Amino acid sequence: MERNIKLFEEFQQALLEVNRIKAAEIFDEYYNINQSFEELEQLTMKALEVIGDGWEEGQLSLSQVYMSGVICEGLIEKYLPDHLVTNGAELKIAIGVLQDHHSLGKRIVYSILSSSGYHLIDFGQGLSVDEIVEKTINENIDILLISTLMLPSALKVKQVVEMIKKKGSPAKVIVGGAPFRLDKELWRRVNADADGKNGIEVQKIIKRFSEGGKQS
Amino acid sequence: MNSMERVMTAITHKEPDRVPMFHLFSHYGAKELGINIKNYFSDSKNVVEAQLRMQKKYSNDCIYTFTYAPIEIEAFGGEVVFTEDGPPNSGQPFIKNIEQIKDIDVPLIGESQQLKRVLETTQALKESVGDKVPIIGVVMSPFSLPVMQMGFEKYLELLYFRKDEFDFLMKINQEFCVAWANAQLEAGATAICYFDPLASPAIIERSKYIETGHIIAKETISRFNGATATHLASGISLPVIDDIISTGSAVLGFSEEDNIKEIKEKAKGKICLLGNLNGIEMANWDKKTAQNKVKQLIQGAARGGGFILSDNHGEIPWQVSESTLLDIAETVKEYGTYPIREEA
Structure with missing residues (x-):
């Protein structure tokens, strides 16, 4: 147990230093001790949660959050077969960037959800309202994650929500990105179902939605 | 005092007649003229007319020749995507893989129609306002442009992993940035706003910034033939304020998320603060909210000078109403007259 705690701290430090090799060594050692995929998943999720919280509190940088997510995603992929989806297998989840080509936020959420065993369909970036709606309908998406960078794109989420509802889709829409961070009530005004402040928060919201709950 | 005197007094950490106010209008000028954004930027006469009109209308203490961030990407041969209600955005990145970097050349300012248009705009505005209103030109930092x-x-x-190629790209960007800044200064800009969002520890951790972006900023800014303001485009700046002071910047654009009391103390006598109204929320402010936000900011940051009231991103969003911008301007006039009164 003590060794696990120490390894967790070292793993977190390796992620913050963007030290892929060190992180992989610790990951291997952790697996050798615990012999469990679930424990590995817990290790990465706990580390990413602490790092995400550090960013929310202004202690860590977005680049550290991103690089940590990418490193963890790679490590998890190494240990888990591609087809093995351990979470949310009953849900079809998609993610896309509305209107612009800045995809860092999408990539962070994608990495964190992949690291925790979710399978996501990547709709890409630079999507128009029509494109994201069409893809959501055609793919029978249950949960749509929309990332935005600028206010005009964030405001267009309202049209997306209206159009997918009009077309009879029950998809829940979770939004994220700078405009929603800067205006805490914006997600409500665009009629999104939830505000995904970071990857870990998105994961919790998905879990809540899959259990029939909603964001208050 | 005219705007130039007011701003220069504030920058030298003294109290002018009232708090200077910068409404940083870029694509908002298209709204003023009632034309679409792409057309607006296609002719320097539009920008000149809108800037002069808006300067008077809002009692604005600056002229802002910033068009849109990816104008520099256009100079590199990249793509810009225009929208009807927001800032033009960069399209698909033109560097598709890291190996491509070694083949990039420094763009020549005179070969870019878009950059030349900004220089024409700057010259025309300088002829119009002379030394009465500061003209703020803009560059993207070599560190943030990628x-x-x-x-x-x-x-x-x-x-993090490709130091040689990183250094190469920084050299290219630095040469371009210095040439672009100095061309604007030569055309009549009073100062250059050096946008460096990646300097914020919210984006890149300070330790990495110190060994990369900070060195680049010091080298680059030292080659500008005029004064510089550094702007982190709504990223927190308090943890790096001393670093930014050491780049030689005279002004710092700070974030709504920065603690005003702490940042004011740290900036005192060293760097003039510019900020920090939340431009995104501003789109939904009513008159009372605008007044309260401005009054609070003046109370927290204006005493002793060294402060220019502005938004915290460096650009007024299209969605902000004219009445809100007028409310802000009126409140600055009413409550921003020095000496600042204590508010209950």
């Missing part, structure tokens, strides 16, 4: 050149993810890969 987000648009190659996309954020690829750039982080470059920053």
Whole structure:
């Protein structure tokens, strides 16, 4: 147990230093001790949660959050077969960037959800309202994650929500990105179902939605 | 005092007649003229007319020749995507892989129609306002530009793992940045706003910034033939304020998320603060909210000078109403007259 705690701290430090090799060594050692995929998943999720919280509190940088997510995603992929989806297998989840080509936020959420065993369909970036709606309908998406960078794109989420509802889709829409961070009530005004402040928060919201709950 | 006197007094950490106010209008000028954004930027006469009109209308203490961030990407041969209700954005990154970097040349200012148009705009505005209103030109920092050149993810890969290619790209960007800043100063800009969002520890951790972006900022800014303001485009700046002071910047654009009391103390006598109204929330402010926000900010940051009231991103969003901008301007006039009164 003590060794696990120490390894967790070292793993977190390796992620913050963007030290892929060190992180992989610790990951291997952790697996050798615990012999469990679930424990590995817990290790990465706990580390990413602490790092995400550090960013929310202004202690860590977005680049550290991103690089940590990418490193963890790679490590998890190494240990888990591609087809093995351990979470949310009953849900079809998609993610896309509305209107612009800045995809860092999408990539962070994608990495964190992949690291925790979710399978996501990547709709890409630079999507128009029509494109994201069409893809959501055609793919029978249950949960749509929309990332935005600028206010005009964030405001267009309202049209997306209206159009997918009009077309009879029950998809829940979770939004994220700078405009929603800067205006805490914006997600409500665009009629999104939830505000995904970071990857870990998105994961919790998905879990809540899959259990029939909603964001208050 | 005219705007230039007011701003110069504030920058030298003294109290002018009232708090200077910068409404940083870029694509908002198209709204003023009632034309679409792409047309607006296609002719320097539009920008000149809108800037002069808006300067008077809002009692604005600056002229802002900033068009849109990816104008520099256009000079590199990259793509810009125009929208009807927001800032033009960079399209697909033109650096598709890191190996491409060694083949990039420094763009020549005189070969870019878009940059030449900004210089024409600056010259015409300078002829019109002379030394009465400061004209603020804009450059993207060499350290932050790659987000648009190659996309954020690829750039982080470059920053953390590909030092040689990173250094090469920084040299290219630095040469371009210095040439672009000095061309604007020569055309009549009073000062250059050096946009460096990646300097914020919210984006890149300070330790990495110190060994990369900070050195680049010091080298680059020292080669500008005029004064510089550094702006982190709504990223927190308090943890790096001393670093930014050491780059030689006279002004710092700070964030709504920075603690005003602490940042004011740290900036005292060293760097003039510019900020920090939340431009995104501003789109939904009513008169009372606008007044309260401005009054609070003046109370917290204006005493002793060293302060210019502005938004915290460096650009007024299209969605902000004219009445809100007028409310802000009126409140600055009413409550921002020095000496600042204590508010209950």
